[in-house]
Amino acid sequence: MVVVPLLGACGIAALGRHLPRKLTDAVSIGVAVAVTAMALVLFYEAQRHPVVRWMGDWRPVHGFALGICLAVDPFGAGACALAGFLVTAALVFSTWHFDSAGRLFHVLMLLFLCGAAGFCLTGDLFNLFVFFELLSVSAYGLTGYKISERGPIQGALTFAVVNTVGSYFVLLGIALLYGQVGALNLAQLGSALAGKPPDALIRSALLFFVAGFGVKGALVPFHFWLADAYAVAPVPVLVPFSGIMVELGLFGIARVYWTVFSGVSGLGSGLSGLLLGIGVATALWGAVMTLLQPNLKRLLAFATVADSGLTLIGISLFTREGLAGSGLYVIGHGLVNGALFMGTGVLLDGMGTVNVDALHGKGKRLPWLGAVMTLAALALADLPPFGPFTGQALIDGSAHHLGLGFTRWIAIATAGLTGGAVLNAVARIFLAWGPSSPEPEEDREDLGKEEPERSEQPVHPGMIVTSAVLLGAGMLVGLVPFASDAAERAASIFESRLGYEGWVMRGIFRLPAPPHPPHISGTELLIGFGSVALALAIGIIALVRTRLPKRLRGIFHQLGIGPIRLLRRLQSGHLGDDVAWLVVGIALYSVLLAVVLG
Amino acid sequence: MSFIPYAASAWLLLVGLWGLVTSRHLVHQILCLNVVQSSTYVLLISIGWRANGAAPIFLKLPKGQVPVDPVVQALVLTDIVVGVAVTALLLALALQAYKRFGTFDPERLRQLRG
Numbered sequence: 072m073v074v075v076p077l078l079g080a081c082g083i084a085a086l087g088r089h090l091p092r093k094l095t096d097a098v099s100i101g102v103a104v105a106v107t108a109m110a111l112v113l114f115y116e117a118q119r120h121p122v123v124r125w126m127g128d129w130r131p132v133h134g135f136a137l138g139i140c141l142a143v144d145p146f147g148a149g150a151c152a153l154a155g156f157l158v159t160a161a162l163v164f165s166t167w168h169f170d171s172a173g174r175l176f177h178v179l180m181l182l183f184l185c186g187a188a189g190f191c192l193t194g195d196l197f198n199l200f201v202f203f204e205l206l207s208v209s210a211y212g213l214t215g216y217k218i219s220e221r222g223p224i225q226g227a228l229t230f231a232v233v234n235t236v237g238s239y240f241v242l243l244g245i246a247l248l249y250g251q252v253g254a255l256n257l258a259q260l261g262s263a264l265a266g267k268p269p270d271a272l273i274r275s276a277l278l279f280f281v282a283g284f285g286v287k288g289a290l291v292p293f294h295f296w297l298a299d300a301y302a303v304a305p306v307p308v309l310v311p312f313s314g315i316m317v318e319l320g321l322f323g324i325a326r327v328y329w330t331v332f333s334g335v336s337g338l339g340s341g342l343s344g345l346l347l348g349i350g351v352a353t354a355l356w357g358a359v360m361t362l363l364q365p366n367l368k369r370l371l372a373f374a375t376v377a378d379s380g381l382t383l384i385g386i387s388l389f390t391r392e393g394l395a396g397s398g399l400y401v402i403g404h405g406l407v408n409g410a411l412f413m414g415t416g417v418l419l420d421g422m423g424t425v426n427v428d429a430l431h432g433k434g435k436r437l438p439w440l441g442a443v444m445t446l447a448a449l450a451l452a453d454l455p456p457f458g459p460f461t462g463q464a465l466i467d468g469s470a471h472h473l474g475l476g477f478t479r480w481i482a483i484a485t486a487g488l489t490g491g492a493v494l495n496a497v498a499r500i501f502l503a504w505g506p507s508s509p510e511p512e513e514d515r516e517d518l519g520k521e522e523p524e525r526s527e528q529p530v531h532p533g534m535i536v537t538s539a540v541l542l543g544a545g546m547l548v549g550l551v552p553f554a555s556d557a558a559e560r561a562a563s564i565f566e567s568r569l570g571y572e573g574w575v576m577r578g579i580f581r582l583p584a585p586p587h588p589p590h591i592s593g594t595e596l597l598i599g600f601g602s603v604a605l606a607l608a609i610g611i612i613a614l615v616r617t618r619l620p621k622r623l624r625g626i627f628h629q630l631g632i633g634p635i636r637l638l639r640r641l642q643s644g645h646l647g648d649d650v651a652w653l654v655v656g657i658a659l660y661s662v663l664l665a666v667v668l669g
Numbered sequence: 670m671s672f673i674p675y676a677a678s679a680w681l682l683l684v685g686l687w688g689l690v691t692s693r694h695l696v697h698q699i700l701c702l703n704v705v706q707s708s709t710y711v712l713l714i715s716i717g718w719r720a721n722g723a724a725p726i727f728l729k730l731p732k733g734q735v736p737v738d739p740v741v742q743a744l745v746l747t748d749i750v751v752g753v754a755v756t757a758l759l760l761a762l763a764l765q766a767y768k769r770f771g772t773f774d775p776e777r778l779r780q781l782r783g
Contacts, residue, residue, distance in 0.1 A: 197744060204751045208758060215762050224766045225778045228759065232689065232702055235755050242709045242748060243682075249741065250716040646698060646775060647690040654686055 099177035100162045106184055107155030114148040118560060119582075121145070121574050123194070131576050136256035142194030142575045145561035146398065150315070150322055153402055154187040157311040157409055160541055165307035167531040168416050176216065183209035183311065190319055194575055196245055196255045196331070203241070203323065207234050207287070210316060214304040225644065226303035233296040233649045237286025240657070241323075244279030247272055248331070257330040258575040261568050265334030269668055273335055277342070278664055280327050282657045288320025289376045290383065291353045292656040295642060295649040298360075301372035306416030309368070310541075313375045313412060314405030321379065325386050325394070325565070333568045339389055341667035345660065346387035351481050354380025358488035360642070362613070363635060367415045367425040367496060371408060374451065374489040378404045381485055384478055385466035391566060392469035395558035399548065400462025406545025407450045407459060411493065413538035414444045418500065421530045427496045432503030437530065441501030443539050448497055450546050452490025452606035453482070455599035461549035464595035465558075471594075479598050486602035491609025504614050674715035681708035695763040695773045699756060706752040710745045717741035 116122060122143040125131075129138025158180055169176065186206030193199050211234070215227030249255060251272055252263040264273065286293040297317070301309055324346075332338055357377030364370040378400075385397030417440055419425050422433050434441055453460045463482055470478045498504045548554055563584075564570065574580040641648075681704055688701030717738030723730060725739035767773055 197747070201747060201751070204754075208751075208754050211755070211758055215758075218762075218765050219769065221770060221778055224762055224770075225775070228695065228698075228762055228775070231755065231759055231762075232698060235702055236686070236689070236705055239706055239709050243712065245744075246709060246713045246716055246741075249713075249744075255740075647692060650686060650689045654690075 095174050095177055096162070096166050099181055100159060100166075102181055103155055103159040103162055103184060106188060107152055107159055110148050110152035110155050110188070113143055114145055114152055117143050117145040117148050117564075118557065120580050121564060123575050123578065131256075131259075136195075136254060136259045136576065139198050140194040140256065140575060141192045142257070142571070143192050144564050144571075145557070146394075146565040147191040147326075149398065149402075149561060150319070151188045151191040153405060154184060154191070154311065154315045154319075156544075157314040157405065158184045158187075160409060160413075160537060161307040161310040164310065164413055164416065164534060164537045165305075167534050168307055168420060169305065176213070179209045179212045179216075180308075180311075183213065183316075187311075187315060187319060191322070194257050196248070196257055196260065196327070198255075199257075199323065199326070200238070200241055200245060203287075203319075204238055206316065206319065207238060210234075210312065213308040213312075214300050216305050216308070217303065220303070223303040226299040226301075229644070229646050229649060230296045230300035232646055233293070233653060234286055236650060236653060237283045237293065239283070240279045240286075241283030244276040244283065247276040247279070251276075256575075257326070258572040260331045261334055262572050262576075264331060265568070267335055269335050269338045273332070273338075274664055274668065275661075277328075277332055277338070278657065278661050281324055281346070282653075282660060284320045284323035284327070285349070285656075286320070286653065287317065288324065288383070289317050289353070289357075289379045290320075290349050291356050291380075292652040292659075294353065294357070294376050294379075295652060297376055298364075298369045298372040298642060299644055301375070302366060302369045306368075306412055306419060309371075309412040310409040313371065313408040317375055317379050318382065318401045318405065321382055321386060321397075324383075329566050329568060330571050333566075337668065341664065343387050343389050344667050345663050346383055347475070347478075348663070349660075350380045350383035350387055351478070352380070353377070353383065354481055354485040356380075356638075358485040360638060361489050361492040362495075362609070363639065364492075365427050367418070367427060367430075368412075370427075370492055370496060371411055371415065374411075374493070375408060377485045377489050378408070381463070381466070381482060384470075384481070385462070388466070388469050388473060388475070389566075390469045390473070391559055391562045392465050392472075394562035394566060395555065396462045396465025396467075396469065398462070398558045398562065399465065399554060400459055402548050403457070403459035403462055403545050404451070406541045406548070407447050410538045410542035410545065411444060411447045411451070413534060413541065414440055414447070417530055417534050417538070420534070427499055430500045432500070434497075434501035435503065437501070437535070440530075440535050440538070441497065443535065443542055444497045444501070445494070446546075447542050448490050448493035448606070449603060450542070451486065451493055452603045453486040453599045454603050455596050457546035457549045459486075459545070459549070460599045461555065464599065465555065467595055467598060483598060483602040483605060487605025487609060490603065490606030491613065494606055494610035495613040498610060498614055674711060674718070678708045678712040678715065681705070681711060693774060693776070695766060695775060696760070698775070699759045699763060702759070703752065703756060706748065710748060713741045713745050713748070 113122065124141045126139045131137065162180060183206060186202045186209060189202030190199060190206060193202060211227055211231040214230050215223045217223045248260060252260055254260055254263060289297045304312065354377050357373045357380055360373040361370050361377065364373060382397045382401055385393045385400060415425055418430060422430060424430060450457050450459055453463050467479050467482060470476065685701050685704035685708060688704065689698055692698045692701060719735050719737050722737035723734040725736035730736060763773060766778055770778060772778065
């Protein structure tokens with residue numbers, strides 16, 4: 072699964088000049104489909120017995136791992152399958168959308184897939200880092216693909232520099248752990264650290280991992296690069312970016328915590344609190360920023376940040392249901408976001424801009440697309456009983472059992488705000504509701520003008536169909552009856568450090584206790600409908616904003632303009648600012664970690 | 670155990686980050702990133718050091734000599750390769766910026782904000 076996309080990428084790079092474009096498209100799509108299929112097969116196999124492969128047959132000796140292994144558990148295989156599916160969808164979409172997708176686009180996408188696959192499946196810490204870098208560097212290349220414009224250069228540079236600094240913090244963490252333990256195998260590290268108190272070195276290593284992976288995972292305050300990168304990357308690329316790349320950052324945190332750090336005594340509850348706080352801050356910041364964006368791609372970028380925050384909340388609960396919920400949430404939201412990005416791509420194609428103000432009313436000739444995007448916005452707002460809702464319900468149930476009921480309000484607010492922002496945009500574009508020109512007191516720069524990725528042609532229906540397929544998949548994930556069961560079983564295998572060590576080092580695997588059937592109570596349904604209602608309310612308020620009585624508008628303006636200006640100014644697009652926030656974030660989290668660990 | 674290599678690593682990290690934060694030139698930013706990367710190399714190699722250690726060439730090792738840890742050296746080599754890939758990509762972007770827009774100043778390229 073790692074070798075196949077690598078071979079595909081190299082093949083295309085070598086021969087692509089001589090092959091017609093249709094053939095390179097077919098080869099890359101074929102490779103991506105093959106990876107997805109293999110990952111699904113592995114998922115089913117891994118549920119019965121996780122798969123371990125030692126490279127070069129260097130098996131562990133006396134509990135000491137001499138070689139590098141691939142340790143496939145169902146969670147990793149599932150993440151790999153999602154990556155494959157999203158890359159396939161992006162490649163299919165790009166056959167219609169992208170005029171000039173030369174062979175380098177396919178090469179980079181396949182390398183991205185290779186990196187994602189390796190990242191999900193490896194059992195060695197340094198191997199994890201290397202695949203993380205492969206994934207990242209391909210992403211930098213893909214972001215800066217439209218090199219002829221000013222924006223992509225800025226966006227790709229910021230993305231690359233900030234994320235590389237983050238990755239090298241991960242490497243610092245690896246160095247610290249290696250210095251302490253002398254091993255790089257995840258299972259072995261876990262058993263070496265088990266039972267130890269969290270001393271300064273362990274804390275620093277953990278902090279570096281959280282920060283480094285958190286940069287990729289767009290956690291506050293490491294998230295400033297995301298909006299700039301998303302605004303300039305070509306649309307097909309954004310589908311896997313938003314669906315799997317950001318989530319792999321969180322996956323990295325979860326994987327490293329559960330396999331390496333979960334045995335350290337006294338670490339869990341403190342870290343849980345810290346991650347919960349970071350998740351809440353990220354979710355709310357992202358949600359609020361979605362309302363301030365006139366550019367559709369940036370809007371969806373901040374929606375991704377908000378989703379990332381909610382996913383981290385689920386992970387931070389450190390329970391089986393929480394992790395299972397996060398997994399389902401990631402799948403649901405990844406697919407729905409992908410569908411929305413594809414819709415944006417269609418609009419860019421047809422009208423040459425993604426600025427909501429400029430697109431006002433122009434969507435009327437694409438009613439099907441309007442329907443898809445409206446449904447997607449509602450799914451984003453956690454409409455029951457579809458995909459994102461199922462994940463959120465599991466997370467909420469678990470949080471409630473832990474007495475952390477306040478997270479449901481965060482979830483309602485976030486889902487409502489992001490769903491509302493998208494509904495507002497959709498209504499203005501497709502139904503011509505709402506103000507047709509930007510208001511004079513808001514300085515909304517025209518950030519939406521970008522060159523369409525193909526010459527003016529009528530919109531190919533295939534693009535809308537692909538978008539609808541993604542949306543359907545995202546929504547149906549919640550309806551598939553055994554999805555919650557499978558997710559819970561996968562989560563229980565993921566979370567058991569002793570179990571992991573058992574099946575990686577010694578090949579012993581005991582099936583975990585079967586999960587109790589998921590029980591989605593009436594409260595969770597209410598929450599789901601609540602966030603949809605909030606989304607509709609926000610959408611309507613945003614639309615009729617200009618018709619409100621002047622005094623009311625004046626009050627809102629006075630209350631809101633200060634924080635809004637502050638948030639806008641923080642998102643400066645300056646590389647120096649983003650790096651400064653990274654450093655501040657690490658310092659802040661080290662202080663907070665010291666506080667919660669006592 | 671001398672702390673100087675670790676202090677050097679920390680210094681490189683801080684200096685590199687400071688350079689990134691205050692930089693006004695794309696190529697300078699890329700080189701500051703390289704300095705940050707170098708801090709991790711120094712840290713890794715220092716971790717592998719053994720007092721009176723010999724080079725880890727196992728065919729010719731004198732009896733009783735302890736070799737320094739070769740694993741970290743392999744890690745550093747891998748990281749250097751990763752660093753090279755990133756630097757090459759970034760320099761290509763910087764070069765394109767200069768060719769198309771005539772500037773290496775990130776301020777003049779800044780189009781995205783808010």
